[in-house]
Amino acid sequence: MDKLALLGRHGLDRLAAFGRSSMILFQALVAKPQPLMMFPLLVQQIYFVGVLSLIIIVVSGLFIGMVLGLQGYTILVDYGSEQAVGQMVALSLVRELAPVVTALLFAGRAGSALTAEIGLMKATEQLSSLEMIGVDPLRRIIAPRFWAGFICLPILSAIFAIVGVYGGALVSIDWLGIYDGSFWANMQNSVNFYEDVMNGLVKAVVFGFVVTWIAVFQGYDCIPTSEGISQATTKTVVYSSLAVLGLDFILTAVMFGEV
Amino acid sequence: MNYFDDVVIDIQQLSFSRGERAIYSSIDLKIPRGKITAIMGPSGTGKTTLLKLIGGQLKPDSGSILIDNQNIPTLSRSELFSVRERMGMLFQSGALFTDMSVFENVAFPIRVHTDLPNDMIRDIVLMKLQAVGLRGAHDLMPSELSGGMARRVALARAISLDPDIVMYDEPFTGQDPIAMGVLVNLIRHLNDSLGHTSIIVSHDIQETLGIADYIYLIADASVIAHGTPEELQSVESPQVKQFMHGLPDGPVPFHFPAPDYGADLLSGEGR
Numbered sequence: 001m002d003k004l005a006l007l008g009r010h011g012l013d014r015l016a017a018f019g020r021s022s023m024i025l026f027q028a029l030v031a032k033p034q035p036l037m038m039f040p041l042l043v044q045q046i047y048f049v050g051v052l053s054l055i056i057i058v059v060s061g062l063f064i065g066m067v068l069g070l071q072g073y074t075i076l077v078d079y080g081s082e083q084a085v086g087q088m089v090a091l092s093l094v095r096e097l098a099p100v101v102t103a104l105l106f107a108g109r110a111g112s113a114l115t116a117e118i119g120l121m122k123a124t125e126q127l128s129s130l131e132m133i134g135v136d137p138l139r140r141i142i143a144p145r146f147w148a149g150f151i152c153l154p155i156l157s158a159i160f161a162i163v164g165v166y167g168g169a170l171v172s173i174d175w176l177g178i179y180d181g182s183f184w185a186n187m188q189n190s191v192n193f194y195e196d197v198m199n200g201l202v203k204a205v206v207f208g209f210v211v212t213w214i215a216v217f218q219g220y221d222c223i224p225t226s227e228g229i230s231q232a233t234t235k236t237v238v239y240s241s242l243a244v245l246g247l248d249f250i251l252t253a254v255m256f257g258e259v
Numbered sequence: 260m261n262y263f264d265d266v267v268i269d270i271q272q273l274s275f276s277r278g279e280r281a282i283y284s285s286i287d288l289k290i291p292r293g294k295i296t297a298i299m300g301p302s303g304t305g306k307t308t309l310l311k312l313i314g315g316q317l318k319p320d321s322g323s324i325l326i327d328n329q330n331i332p333t334l335s336r337s338e339l340f341s342v343r344e345r346m347g348m349l350f351q352s353g354a355l356f357t358d359m360s361v362f363e364n365v366a367f368p369i370r371v372h373t374d375l376p377n378d379m380i381r382d383i384v385l386m387k388l389q390a391v392g393l394r395g396a397h398d399l400m401p402s403e404l405s406g407g408m409a410r411r412v413a414l415a416r417a418i419s420l421d422p423d424i425v426m427y428d429e430p431f432t433g434q435d436p437i438a439m440g441v442l443v444n445l446i447r448h449l450n451d452s453l454g455h456t457s458i459i460v461s462h463d464i465q466e467t468l469g470i471a472d473y474i475y476l477i478a479d480a481s482v483i484a485h486g487t488p489e490e491l492q493s494v495e496s497p498q499v500k501q502f503m504h505g506l507p508d509g510p511v512p513f514h515f516p517a518p519d520y521g522a523d524l525l526s527g528e529g530r
Contacts, residue, residue: 027336125354129413132314133368134344136336 050152065167086187089168098161103207107240111215118219149212157204273322297471347417
């Protein structure tokens with residue numbers, strides 16, 4: 001009976017947290033947006049969240065594209081269809097790997113930083129002092145960070161895909177000696193703008209929303225102690241990664257499931 | 260003279276608890292306008308909590324907090340933010356924004372709530388920093404300041420918009436004797452010349468007695484005594500006497516509730 005009660009308690013806690021996070025999101029974004037005040041703060045956050053994540057995204061994209069090219073070639077060459085490696089690299093990147101890997105890297109690089117920053121602001125009473133100055137921290141701190149993540153992740157995902165395709169081409173054409181005409185032509189013929197590129201982008205947008213939401217909520221809702229902040233940062237990375245992988249399956253099933 | 264002819268904050272039947280522990284049970288408290296009111300009491304009695312209740316950062320379990328007839332716990336979020344524009348608060352930790360310089364910290368409330376031109380903001384900020392003796396430190400970052408200096412910058416920030424009500428949470432802690440003397444004078448001077456209403460939370464008895472017009476002594480979730488400093492010093496209640504004179508023995512225990520000392524030492528239970 002105790003265990004049942006504990007389970008119920010746990011479930012209620014989760015529901016309450018979900019409710020709180022929705023309220024925070026609503027108050028930060030929907031209630032009375034102030035675009036003029038927000039713009040400079042948003043630009044600053046896009047720099048911290050997006051531009052500073054570029055290096056890890058570009059390097060990972062390049063290597064994943066190169067590995068895909070290499071792996072694809074060794075399998076396809078057995079069937080004499082190594083010319084299709086361009087198609088394989090592009091489709092796996094655009095549909096799956098770019099949005100998912102970018103979101104996972106983003107959660108680790110930018111999400112955890114957002115949580116820790118907001119959590120520390122809470123612990124050092126900076127959020128309270130904003131409130132007492134008469135400035136709503138949800139609008140001043142949370143909203144620009146949320147929008148920055150939401151805007152940056154799809155762009156980073158697109159950059160990841162482009163760099164990945166380039167990495168694949170580098171390995172396939174320059175190293176393995178596939179004829180560049182057929183590499184690019186196969187890719188061009190098989191990648192559909194709406195079905196593949198747009199669907200990949202939709203995934204990235206959804207992941208951007210979820211990962212940044214989790215990150216800012218965990219920071220804002222954390223217990224304001226060093227232990228609480230460390231737990232919140234861990235939760236950000238774990239919850240975001242699980243949410244990204246779970247949502248990826250659902251989105252893939254919805255987008256490509258009927259084939 | 261009656262202190263309560265003109266009351267700016269009127270707290271009635273306020274109750275607040277954290278979990279099972281009652282911090283306040285049905286207290287009544289009035290803060291007169293234009294005066295310095297001190298809230299004193301042993302640590303852990305919820306003095307800071309009281310400031311947070313007045314600022315609307317915490318919601319009481321019951322009771323009302325009227326600031327010029329606006330009941331804080333019932334205000335909407337946006338009404339609360341507009342009331343707070345009239346308040347300044349000095350946090351115990353200072354709570355400076357770590358990503359801004361000292362200058363920008365003090366300028367922040369002015370920038371968000373007014374449309375003043377930059378050169379005027381600069382003048383105001385330098386005047387406020389001069390008042391706390393840190394004009395020369397205006398381009399330092401908060402991480403480069405000592406605890407006492409950070410608190411003085413926070414004080415300059417709290418008064419940068421000349422608010423009607425200034426709440427000081429332990430303003431004297433961590434100050435050297437020189438800064439302490441200057442701060443005591445500064446709070447008194449600001450209060451008299453600008454017509455602020457000041458609320459000081461403190462347990463530095465001598466400094467507070469020297470500056471406060473009216474004192475509330477809080478212990479055991481209620482107000483145990485209130486009056487002018489002279490009145491309080493002549494109160495005969497042993498609880499009040501113990502606190503005002505800093506005596507270790509008396510009805511207010513120094514120790515957190517614990518089992519018998521000897522029995523605890525001799526119980527021999529391993530950890």
